[in-house]
Amino acid sequence: MEILDTAGPEDLLQREGHMRWGEGFVIVYDITDRGSFDEVVPLKNFLDEIKKPKNVTLILVGNKADLEHARQVSTEEGEKLATELACAFYECSACTGDGSIHEAFHELCREVRRRKMVQGKTRRRSSTTHVKQAINKMLTKMSS
């Protein structure tokens, strides 16, 4: 597994490259900075655009949970947004290590694996359907 921390908004090209390459995404905002929370939806829309037609696999993380006194985004708001984005939500502190950082990454990996398995099954099913159709065609030709 390789984890990449995307560059800030100043390097759009590199960020886009990372997004194309990535299989699972952690969108992190700062609970003490409402502006960073407001950037989550536009970022998710940008990701959707780049990964189209695939569904983006992501989790939402509110960081800097150690700075409770400076909080601008409530836990409920984070949870609500995660529900809207249909993804898991965690609050943590990269500084103190508090919160569910490990669980967040485990959940993301599990979700990437789950989706890969589902996609693999769909692909296998569609190739089986093609083989069945070809055999049916041959049988119809032979009998006519």
Ligand SMILES: Nc1nc2c(ncn2[C@@H]2O[C@H](COP(=O)(O)OP(=O)(O)OP(=O)(O)O)[C@@H](O)[C@H]2O)c(=O)[nH]1
């Ligand atoms: N108190 C506290 N500070 C944090 C935490 N996480 C990061 N910081 C601080 O926030 C500042 C920015 O952290 P970065 O890791 O550079 O943030 P970034 O979003 O990757 O920034 P870019 O490189 O511009 O994308 C640094 O001073 C960090 O020490 C945290 O959980 N709690």
